[in-house]
Amino acid sequence: MRKSLEKYYRIDKLPHIWCPGCGHGIITGAVVRAIDNLKLDKDKICIVSGIGCSSRAPGYLNFNTLHTTHGRALAFATGIKLARPDLKVIVLTGDGDCTAIGGNHFIHACRRNIDITTVVFNNSIYGMTSGQYSPMTPLGAYATTAPYGNIDRNFDLCKLAQASGATYVARGTVYHVPQLIKIIEKALQHKGFSVVETLSICPTYFGRKNKLGSPVKMMEMLRDNSITVKAAEKMPREEMVNKIVIGEFFEENAPEYTEEYMKIIQRAQGEE
Amino acid sequence: MSEKNFEIKINEKACKRCGICIAFCPKKVFSSENDKPVVVNPDACTKCKLCEIRCPDFAIVVGGDDDDDK
Ligand SMILES: Cc1ncc(C[n+]2csc(CCOP(=O)(O)OP(=O)(O)O)c2C)c(N)n1
Ligand code: SF4
Ligand code: SF4
Ligand code: SF4
Ligand SMILES: [Mg+2]
Numbered sequence: 001m002r003k004s005l006e007k008y009y010r011i012d013k014l015p016h017i018w019c020p021g022c023g024h025g026i027i028t029g030a031v032v033r034a035i036d037n038l039k040l041d042k043d044k045i046c047i048v049s050g051i052g053c054s055s056r057a058p059g060y061l062n063f064n065t066l067h068t069t070h071g072r073a074l075a076f077a078t079g080i081k082l083a084r085p086d087l088k089v090i091v092l093t094g095d096g097d098c099t100a101i102g103g104n105h106f107i108h109a110c111r112r113n114i115d116i117t118t119v120v121f122n123n124s125i126y127g128m129t130s131g132q133y134s135p136m137t138p139l140g141a142y143a144t145t146a147p148y149g150n151i152d153r154n155f156d157l158c159k160l161a162q163a164s165g166a167t168y169v170a171r172g173t174v175y176h177v178p179q180l181i182k183i184i185e186k187a188l189q190h191k192g193f194s195v196v197e198t199l200s201i202c203p204t205y206f207g208r209k210n211k212l213g214s215p216v217k218m219m220e221m222l223r224d225n226s227i228t229v230k231a232a233e234k235m236p237r238e239e240m241v242n243k244i245v246i247g248e249f250f251e252e253n254a255p256e257y258t259e260e261y262m263k264i265i266q267r268a269q270g271e272e
Numbered sequence: 273m274s275e276k277n278f279e280i281k282i283n284e285k286a287c288k289r290c291g292i293c294i295a296f297c298p299k300k301v302f303s304s305e306n307d308k309p310v311v312v313n314p315d316a317c318t319k320c321k322l323c324e325i326r327c328p329d330f331a332i333v334v335g336g337d338d339d340d341d342k
Contacts, residue, residue, distance in 0.1 A: 001283070001330040014286070015329060021290030025328030033325065175296075177325040216295040219326075 008032045008042065010062050018053060021215025023174035023200030027121050028057045030177055030198075031092070034184035045088045048077040050102060052094035053128045054121030054200070071102030074109045077116050085258040088188065089115070095122040095136035099155055103135065110164035113192045114257035119184065120157060120195065123202035131205030138242075142209040161195040162250045168194035169250040174201060175222040176246060183248065192256050199226075199244055278335060280311045280323075286331035293323040293332060 001009065009032070018024050035045065045063045049055035051070035058065035064087070068076045073091045081089045098106050098120045109116065125143055126132040133143035133150050136157065140149045161169045168190040172180035180198060187194035201207065201218040212218050222244065229247035232240065280301065282293075289307040299316040302309040302323070317334070324332045 001286075002324070002333050005330075009330075015288075018328065020288035020328075021292060022328055025330065026326055029325060029327075029330060174326070177322070181325070215290045215292060219292060219296065 026174040050097035054094035074105040091118040096126045096134040099135040107164040110166040112257040123200040125206040167192035170248040173199040173222045283331040
């Protein structure tokens with residue numbers, strides 16, 4: 001590890017438990033580099049997660065961290081942010097954690113526009129519990145619980161986030177890491193609820209169930225199937241099937257929840 | 273690049289031999305020895321650091337430990 005980054009990790013907890021070639025380590029590294037690039041005070045950051053392989057990430061990170069219960073990272077993070085609005089609160093969550101059991105917390109955190117940055121580690125499956133489909137598993141893909149192929153359509157998480165009220169929405173992948181770091185930097189600097197969906201790879205379950213081959217092959221798929229938001233705008237609909245659109249989708253300034261809440265407290269206390 | 277203290281360091285203990293660095297180095301700096309990445313072509317390295325930022329196990333440092341340019 002690069003010496004200048006060591007302070008951000010709990011070195012004694014490494015190596016991490018993730019499988020060889022698991023994309024979650026790449027996302028974790030990108031989050032750390034984004035924080036380092038922005039020179040944020042690491043003691044003023046709180047990183048919160050739920051349950052899953054992805055949600056193990058904060059355990060390796062030397063910040064204020066909280067590993068909570070499945071799906072509830074955003075509920076805990078909301079409490080932290082309201083109690084300590086001075087902290088930068090970051091949620092690291094999986095596709096299952098965020099969109100299945102935690103789906104309701106997610107849409108309401110978006111709606112409130114609370115100043116939290118959420119990075120979703122989307123490997124299209126429940127990795128930790130050995131490969132059940134999640135609401136992000138693509139139509140037709142195989143999973144332990146979809147031995148004949150998944151008949152459920154997956155969410156478009158970025159569209160869901162934007163429609164629910166998130167004020168910064170972007171998507172990256174573990175192949176396009178320089179772009180991912182930049183997107184996370186933008187999300188961290190944004191005031192309001194920011195969402196960075198990151199396509200990760202789970203060679204052990206999603207890869208194996210869908211016969212996708214090695215981590216290298218899965219990375220090649222991310223490389224070959226991704227197109228930028230700009231290119232997607234010009235592409236005919238038929239050609240968009242199975243394409244991963246990456247980049248920034250949405251950014252807007254809107255009233256932020258903790259600030260609005262403070263105003264209410266002041267009004268209630270007659271300090272207006 | 274052949275600056276004096278330039279180095280591509282791979283922490284063998286941390287490496288899980290996923291092959292990502294070997295496959296995606298634009299300059300084919302690494303080769304695979306029983307899945308283990310070995311630096312075979314350091315002079316071709318452009319210091320793009322893609323291998324470093326894509327390593328899932330934080331096992332690569334490009335430019336030597338003290339190199340701090342981003
Ligand atoms: C209340 C509750 N329900 C179910 C589980 C079992 N469980 C643990 S992790 C997980 C899914 C994790 O999937 P995801 O968030 O996509 O993370 P990944 O492991 O893929 O990174 C489930 C269902 C649990 N721990 N708690
Ligand atoms: S099971 Fe999948 S998500 Fe979990 S550590 Fe292994 S590769 Fe990563
Ligand atoms: S990317 Fe990292 S873990 Fe994978 S083979 Fe290279 S050094 Fe080893
Ligand atoms: S820094 Fe770039 S060119 Fe050099 S070894 Fe790494 S990927 Fe290859
Ligand atoms: Mg998952």
